[in-house]
Amino acid sequence: MxxxxxxxxxxxxxxxxxxxxxxxxxxxxxxxxxxxxxxxxxxxxxxxxxVRTTGILVKEAVAECDIPAALTRKIPGVRLYAPNHHYTDLYAPGYYFLATDxxxxxxxxxxxxxxxxxxxxxxxxxxxxxxxxxxxxxxxxxxxxxxxxxxxxxxxxxxxxxxxxxxREFLVGMETEFEESPTVDPDFLHCFVDAQLAPGYLGWVVPGAGLTQVGLAVSDSPFGARRKPDFTKFLERIDSHFALWNCEVKAKRSGPIPCGGxxxxxxxxxxxxxxxxxxxxxxxxxxxxxxxxxxxxxxxxxxxxxxxxxxxxxxxxxxxxxxxxxxxTWMRRAWSAAPPNALLNATLFTPPMRALAQWIYFQKRGNGRNSQRPKNANAYPSLPQ
Ligand SMILES: Cc1cc2nc3c(=O)[nH]c(=O)nc-3n(C[C@H](O)[C@H](O)[C@H](O)COP(=O)(O)OP(=O)(O)OC[C@H]3O[C@@H](n4cnc5c(N)ncnc54)[C@H](O)[C@@H]3O)c2cc1C
Missing domain, CATH: 3.50.50.60 (FAD/NAD(P)-binding domain)
Structure with missing residues (x-):
């Protein structure tokens, strides 16, 4: 050519x-x-x-370029897990994310x-x-x-x-795709806050389009120390929720994510x-x-x-x-200081922190007071806590 x-x-x-x-x-x-x-x-x-991405789209991305629905799957809510395994569910009325092929x-x-x-x-x-x-x-x-x-x-x-x-500033992301697992509630992006395992960002489990995506990303410390994602430890951490250990691995990926603006x-x-x-x-x-x-x-x-x-x-x-x-950018730099897990456990589900999480995920698209599981979302059994 x-x-x-x-x-x-x-x-x-x-x-x-x-x-x-x-x-x-x-x-x-x-x-x-x-x-x-x-x-x-x-x-x-x-x-x-x-492909070097999880590929989650916010709803507005579809409006930008009319992605065919057949290549996506709607996920209405976010389930946010504290380091002690407690969780809370966040929604915004009428809003959803899209897992994609x-x-x-x-x-x-x-x-x-x-x-x-x-x-x-x-x-x-x-x-x-x-x-x-x-x-x-x-x-x-x-x-x-x-x-x-x-x-x-x-x-x-x-x-x-x-x-x-x-x-100049990056998160380092790492992800494994497993075969689709029935243990993962498909109505949520499962997001794990943990300063030990995912300092500066999060771990995630995504009920993807025909598969399950598990990943985590970390930032360097604000004082310059290098941090690397420890995927094996993260898999152990989520084992009690999803038991993915016997699922077939389909693909692995990793890559830098710019986060300095x-x-x-x-x-x-x-x-x-x-x-x-x-x-x-x-x-x-x-x-x-x-x-x-x-x-x-x-x-x-x-x-x-x-x-x-x-x-x-x-x-x-x-x-x-x-x-x-x-x-x-400044909020993310503060998050990269990785507050201790004990503090996260004590504060993550207080009203101000919940409101902050709601804002980060949904911005102006809804508010915490209205955040109920939508009627069309499936009731879905979780593994015992
Ligand atoms: C692990 C991970 C998970 C992520 N998850 C999400 C998510 O769920 N949702 C979300 O919105 N964002 C996510 N992101 C971020 C998102 O993937 C990127 O913001 C997005 O891919 C940027 O698109 P782009 O077209 O700018 O560049 P890229 O998607 O990075 O594409 C760059 C292209 O340029 C090509 N290229 C590079 N160098 C050269 C060269 N010298 N010559 C020719 N070709 C070249 C590459 O092959 C590639 O095709 C994630 C990122 C990572 C690393």
């Missing part, structure tokens, strides 16, 4: 997107629909390969971008590029483009190549970052997929207007548009 020899005639595009994932594919679809000649480069072999969603997003007219190149790793005049020349792949969008994830090579802002600078002439590459991840929930959809699409539209109609510089526009996460 592409010529890797810089002596061949280069391929010319209006927009090259690096990264065929949530942000890049949505941006490519939007720009191609608007008439740009678009290419998407990705180092992986095919769209559903090497993430590889299938990736393939669907790729087919949407292709259908809009974008050229998708897999097995095409972006290494280096330079700007000459109004064209970015991508070396090695011998491609020239009028604009380059870096949607290449937490450790963006586009950001490195153009000396743009880089993510927006990078700066976000752009230079003819080059812009979006998605994880730009630091577009909520520092509190570590969710980045909805933001990737929302701002990937905006970036695609802004680049189209810039190239076609002399619109405003996309970098300047997005610097105003992308969220900054100021308060959330």
């Amino acid at each position: 592409h010529c890797s020899n810089d002596n061949c005639d280069p391929l010319h595009f209006d927009l090259v997107v690096v990264g065929a994932s949530f942000a890049g594919l949505v941006a490519a679809r939007t720009a191609a629909h608007r008439g740009l000649k678009v290419a998407v480069l990705d180092a992986k072999k095919e769209p559903g390969a090497r 993430t590889p299938a969603i990736m393939r669907w997003l790729a087919s949407e971008a292709r259908r809009a007219g974008a050229t998708l190149m897999f097995g095409a790793r972006f290494e280096n590029a330079t700007l000459a005049g109004d064209l970015v020349h991508i070396h090695g792949l011998n491609i020239k483009t009028r604009y380059l969008l870096g949607a290449d994830g937490a450790k963006s090579q586009v950001a490195k190549c153009f000396s743009l802002g880089r993510n 927006l990078v700066s600078p976000l752009s230079t002439r003819r080059v812009l970052l979006t998605g994880d590459a730009a630091g577009l991840v909520s520092p509190l929930t570590a969710g980045g997929i909805r933001l990737a959809f929302q701002y990937g699409r905006r970036a695609g539209a802004a680049i189209s207007e810039y190239l076609q109609d002399g619109g405003a510089d996309p970098g300047a526009l997005m610097a105003r548009d992308y969220p900054r996460f100021g308060l959330k």
Whole structure:
């Protein structure tokens, strides 16, 4: 498809997107629909390969790009566990999360971008590029483009190549997929607060789309000490609730999650970052997929207007548009101090902490007073505490 020899005639595009994932594919679809000649480069072999996410979507993510319902499963509530195994249930009326068949969603997003007219190149790793005049020349792949969008994830090579802002603070996430287990109540995201096992974030058990996902993420300590997730210990910790020890392991994954807020600078002439590459991840929930959809699409539209109609510089526009996460970044840094488990046990279910948890998971979408198990949620037996 592409010529890797810089002596061949280069391929010319209006927009090259690096990264065929949530942000890049949505941006490519939007720009191609608007008439740009678009290419998407990705180092992986095919769209559903090497998924590095749990893939939970908030309800609003569907509104951003009409994900087919058949690839998702609704989860109405959150069950929050204290270190001493006590738990509380949180809901917001009418609200839900979605577990997803993430590889299938990736393939669907790729087919949407292709259908809009974008050229998708897999097995095409972006290494280096330079700007000459109004064209970015991508070396090695011998491609020239009028604009380059870096949607290449937490450790963006586009950001490195153009000396743009880089993510500096990360959570480290680790997840195993098991076969679907009847011991996991499907009406909840099961979230485990534990300063020993998941300092700075959480552990989770997700009744996924046809499987059970178990993971945890940790942050480094605010005093600089490295922390690593201990998955075996976490499995032991949740054994009394879910007894997953005899379930077949289907897949394992791990990866960095940016949690330090927006990078700066976000752009230079003819080059812009979006998605994880730009630091577009909520520092509190570590969710980045909805933001990737929302701002990937905006970036695609802004680049189209810039190239076609002399619109405003996309970098300047997005610097105003992308969220900054100021308060959330500081709250997450405080959480990374990992208050002792005894304190968490004593305070987690007090009204102020419950209200805080309700806000983190549901924000303005509901309030603690109304948080009842919805009528359509199944009554489901839990293992004894
Ligand atoms: C363990 C874990 C669990 C998570 N769970 C959730 C969750 O449940 N819900 C949620 O909302 N968020 C979650 N996140 C965060 C979420 O996955 C990211 O925010 C989201 O994937 C960002 O999408 P993106 O398109 O910006 O980048 P990515 O999904 O990171 O995609 C980047 C793409 O760029 C490609 N690429 C990278 N470098 C190059 C290169 N040099 N050349 C060519 N291609 C390249 C990669 O192959 C990849 O396809 C999780 C993250 C992790 C690590």
